[in-house]
Amino acid sequence: MDPAYIGFENVTKSFGTVPVVSSTNLSITRYSFVVFLGPSGCGKTTLMRMVGGLDSPSSGTIRLDGEIVSAPDRRRGMVFQSYSSFPWLTVEGNINFGMRYRNDLSVEERAARVTHYLRLIGMDDFRTSYPNRISGGMRQRVAIARTLAAGSDVLLMDEPFGALDALTRERLQVELRQIQREERKTIIFVTHDVEEAVFLADRIILFSARPARILRDIDVAAVLGPERPLEAREGEAFFRLRNEVLHMIRNETGGQR
Amino acid sequence: MASGLFTFRGKSSARADIMLGLGVAAALILAWEAVARAGFIQPQFLPAPSRVLGALWSMTTTQGLLWHAFVSTMRVWVAFLLAAAMAIPIGIMMSSYRVVGASLEPTIDFIRYLPVPALIPLSIIWFGVGEETKIFLLWLGTFFQLVLLVADDMRRVPHEYVEIAFTLGAKPRQVLTDVALRAMGPTLVDNLRITLGWCWTYLVLAEIVAADSGLGFVIWSARRYVKTPEVMAGVVVIGLIGLVTDQLLRAWHRRMFKYL
Numbered sequence: 001m002d003p004a005y006i007g008f009e010n011v012t013k014s015f016g017t018v019p020v021v022s023s024t025n026l027s028i029t030r031y032s033f034v035v036f037l038g039p040s041g042c043g044k045t046t047l048m049r050m051v052g053g054l055d056s057p058s059s060g061t062i063r064l065d066g067e068i069v070s071a072p073d074r075r076r077g078m079v080f081q082s083y084s085s086f087p088w089l090t091v092e093g094n095i096n097f098g099m100r101y102r103n104d105l106s107v108e109e110r111a112a113r114v115t116h117y118l119r120l121i122g123m124d125d126f127r128t129s130y131p132n133r134i135s136g137g138m139r140q141r142v143a144i145a146r147t148l149a150a151g152s153d154v155l156l157m158d159e160p161f162g163a164l165d166a167l168t169r170e171r172l173q174v175e176l177r178q179i180q181r182e183e184r185k186t187i188i189f190v191t192h193d194v195e196e197a198v199f200l201a202d203r204i205i206l207f208s209a210r211p212a213r214i215l216r217d218i219d220v221a222a223v224l225g226p227e228r229p230l231e232a233r234e235g236e237a238f239f240r241l242r243n244e245v246l247h248m249i250r251n252e253t254g255g256q257r
Numbered sequence: 258m259a260s261g262l263f264t265f266r267g268k269s270s271a272r273a274d275i276m277l278g279l280g281v282a283a284a285l286i287l288a289w290e291a292v293a294r295a296g297f298i299q300p301q302f303l304p305a306p307s308r309v310l311g312a313l314w315s316m317t318t319t320q321g322l323l324w325h326a327f328v329s330t331m332r333v334w335v336a337f338l339l340a341a342a343m344a345i346p347i348g349i350m351m352s353s354y355r356v357v358g359a360s361l362e363p364t365i366d367f368i369r370y371l372p373v374p375a376l377i378p379l380s381i382i383w384f385g386v387g388e389e390t391k392i393f394l395l396w397l398g399t400f401f402q403l404v405l406l407v408a409d410d411m412r413r414v415p416h417e418y419v420e421i422a423f424t425l426g427a428k429p430r431q432v433l434t435d436v437a438l439r440a441m442g443p444t445l446v447d448n449l450r451i452t453l454g455w456c457w458t459y460l461v462l463a464e465i466v467a468a469d470s471g472l473g474f475v476i477w478s479a480r481r482y483v484k485t486p487e488v489m490a491g492v493v494v495i496g497l498i499g500l501v502t503d504q505l506l507r508a509w510h511r512r513m514f515k516y517l
């Protein structure tokens with residue numbers, strides 16, 4: 001494992017005269033699940049978009065696997081909270097979307113991949129449904145499958161479960177964590193929800209209010225280990241860590257998140 | 258079945274809706290017939306619907322009404338397709354590339370506010386009184402409106418779709434054809450349908466001023482001899498063509514965008 005799969009080197013970002021990200025250094029290892037946690041409007045989305053190549057740093061560089069990120073490509077796929085799947089395509093069509101632009105896959109391989117990812121997200125029966133006819137949780141599953149099918153190595157997820165009800169959200173968290181381990185993906189995940197952060201993360205990066213600055217780097221994997229079954233959220237270690245993170249937020253960011 | 262008709266924002270069946278709409282239309286026509294027959298109003302101001310129907314029949318058999326309707330429809334469609342064929346790519350480009358949008362917007366916005374009737378004399382000076390004048394006037398009335406509507410549709414495509422496509426490996430051209438065009442499809446078709454309606458307004462205008470054929474010409478000629486039933490018959494034909502076209506386009510919209 002190379003130590004810096006994704007690397008931020010003195011990255012800053014301002015919109016006009018407003019500084020949004022103050023000089024940030026961060027390295028993320030391959031196959032890890034990193035959660036960005038921080039107060040509203042602090043610049044988490046902006047940081048993630050820069051990794052995706054959708055925004056560029058005002059100064060400093062972001063590298064992926066040693067290479068400077070300058071534009072979006074299929075190695076880093078985005079999953080948003082809303083408008084996450086294309087309404088004019090079926091579930092199958094959505095999952096197939098990114099593969100249309102790959103010429104290294106034969107028609108059979110594409111079909112096999114569609115089937116594989118449909119099964120992975122448990123939506124075999126909804127192959128020909130349109131996104132407007134399925135639930136919000138299913139739409140997010142489809143978005144995840146589509147990104148994986150396109151062949152992304154890194155998933156950039158900006159509050160993807162933010163609009164879901166608590167139960168659906170819990171299910172999806174378990175599934176996402178499992179998928180990340182099975183498919184060996186690197187994930188950067190932005191959330192407001194401390195419990196979600198602790199449950200999902202190998203590592204939580206806690207940011208200050210705008211302009212974003214790294215306040216804490218919390219090694220969750222060291223406490224909770226790699227496996228996160230649903231029961232993990234009932235364990236004492238989970239509670240203790242959750243409370244600890246909550247306290248950190250209260251003390252260091254003035255209580256907002 | 259029909260109970261939803263009376264609830265605030267209630268739902269009802271398509272059949273109930275159609276029956277209700279036709280029923281009201283029939284009632285209005287009957288009321289009109291009754292008023293006209295009662296004789297309070299001179300028939301040359303308000304002929305009964307039955308007389309308009311009679312005029313419709315005699316115009317069809319002796320004056321080639323169907324041919325006039327065909328000529329008008331062709332004019333509308335030629336001008337409309339011409340306007341659409343230009344407005345769709347230009348409108349999309351205006352919202353895709355700032356250079357196109359910034360350079361065209363002021364001019365288009367200016368021309369958009371020029372009243373078409375005011376340009377009729379100019380159009381006749383340029384193109385004479387042939388087909389070109391009519392097509393030009395219709396095009397003028399629709400192109401500049403449509404191009405801004407298309408630009409707006411394009412601007413409203415959620416940015417998320419575009420960015421998702423980029424992170425899935427699409428190139429700008431592919432984002433345009435596979436995402437932007439698909440995402441704007443439903444509103445684009447709606448706007449085309451509405452613009453086509455405007456085309457008919459300008460058609461009558463153009464045919465009144467400079468034509469010896471078409472429904473506008475028929476209406477205007479009948480007016481000269483105060484043949485009110487024929488004037489009304491001409492108007493009814495335009496209304497019917499509009500209604501049928503609109504319903505067909507709506508049906509096509511529903512078929513094409515089943516996912517909505």
Ligand SMILES: Nc1ncnc2c1ncn2[C@@H]1O[C@H](COP(=O)(O)OP(=O)(O)OP(=O)(O)O)[C@@H](O)[C@H]1O
Binds near residue numbers: 042045
């Ligand atoms: N394109 C832009 N132009 C100007 N300002 C921007 C732009 N994008 C973001 N900002 C500003 O930068 C700041 C950080 O935004 P960002 O969306 O990254 O925060 P966030 O941490 O993701 O917030 P939230 O928790 O609300 O999602 C905000 O104050 C926002 O208003």
Ligand SMILES: [Mg+2]
Binds near residue numbers: 045046158190
């Ligand atoms: Mg955000």
